[in-house]
Amino acid sequence: LNGYVGFANLPNQVHRKSVRKGFQFTAMVVGESGLGKSTLINTLFNTRLYPPTEPLPPSAERPQTVAIESISADIEENGVRLRLTVVDTPGFGDFVNNDESWKPIVENIESRFDSYLEQENRVNRQKIIDNRVHACLYFIQPTGHSLKPIDIEFMRQLHTKVNLIPIIAKADTLTDEEVADFKARVLADIAYHKIHIFQAPTYENEDEEAIAEAEEIASKIPFAVVGSDRLVTTPDGRKVRGRAYPWGVVEVDNEDHCDFVKLRQMLVRTYMEELREYTNDVLYENWRTEKLISMGV
Ligand code: GDP
Numbered sequence: 001l002n003g004y005v006g007f008a009n010l011p012n013q014v015h016r017k018s019v020r021k022g023f024q025f026t027a028m029v030v031g032e033s034g035l036g037k038s039t040l041i042n043t044l045f046n047t048r049l050y051p052p053t054e055p056l057p058p059s060a061e062r063p064q065t066v067a068i069e070s071i072s073a074d075i076e077e078n079g080v081r082l083r084l085t086v087v088d089t090p091g092f093g094d095f096v097n098n099d100e101s102w103k104p105i106v107e108n109i110e111s112r113f114d115s116y117l118e119q120e121n122r123v124n125r126q127k128i129i130d131n132r133v134h135a136c137l138y139f140i141q142p143t144g145h146s147l148k149p150i151d152i153e154f155m156r157q158l159h160t161k162v163n164l165i166p167i168i169a170k171a172d173t174l175t176d177e178e179v180a181d182f183k184a185r186v187l188a189d190i191a192y193h194k195i196h197i198f199q200a201p202t203y204e205n206e207d208e209e210a211i212a213e214a215e216e217i218a219s220k221i222p223f224a225v226v227g228s229d230r231l232v233t234t235p236d237g238r239k240v241r242g243r244a245y246p247w248g249v250v251e252v253d254n255e256d257h258c259d260f261v262k263l264r265q266m267l268v269r270t271y272m273e274e275l276r277e278y279t280n281d282v283l284y285e286n287w288r289t290e291k292l293i294s295m296g297v
């Protein structure tokens, strides 16, 4: 079941009506080049949404601004259709001067709100297309130190506009102890700067199992992940998604090796609908209210 993505759980998360229409979900990935963003998206959705690319040679012309690229795919699992859009932000953090790298990203998120508002205001509101960003995976470089100014600035600027999910990239480059220390420092920085990251909601009337699951997921934030869209063979002969090293294999789907499984649970299997709801009910609604006030409505 390694390759099983798990959004077939969605019918448990939402009403049957949307099952027939299919689901729209838009995820954004942000972080410096080479942190494994494209690989992780492929791993999460078990697709080749992003084909393997060669890194640019140092001499190549590079764009001077953050680009925003969006790519969509229809994926189907157990009869449930998901229209997945991934918004990539190549160039973020890659320049000599990264001041305001967050700006085009905020603008992109707001223009998606704008387009939604415009559709809501139409006389015919039957076919509203929801292109709003429902989750933003923010990739933190596995330095082992703490957050960088660019990380803090990005999250401070974005946390009221999008569900932020912080991720420690390429966790296989850190030891278990380094991961634990790094996580603690990242969380301390996030708390100090009063950054709001997405929390799985728990409801009063929920059963113990669901509460335990939410707590377990929450305890892994920021998720230390390893991505790979390749199968490798373990020393004991199992074929797994992972990364092979001279000393052994890091398994993507093994919870003793990294937090990939918990991240997928948060994003896809358990809380995809919560991410969409929070985007609509809180993030979009706050933005809309402010916009109307600023327009003097
Ligand atoms: P992006 O620029 O952030 O989209 O990064 P890519 O997904 O293109 O990956 C850049 C390089 O890092 C590729 O050679 C990947 O094989 C490698 N890579 C991706 N994920 C991981 C990971 O979790 N651990 C390690 N060690 N390398 C990774």
Ligand code: MG
Residues within 6 Å of the ligand: 037, 038, 039
């Ligand atoms: Mg990429």
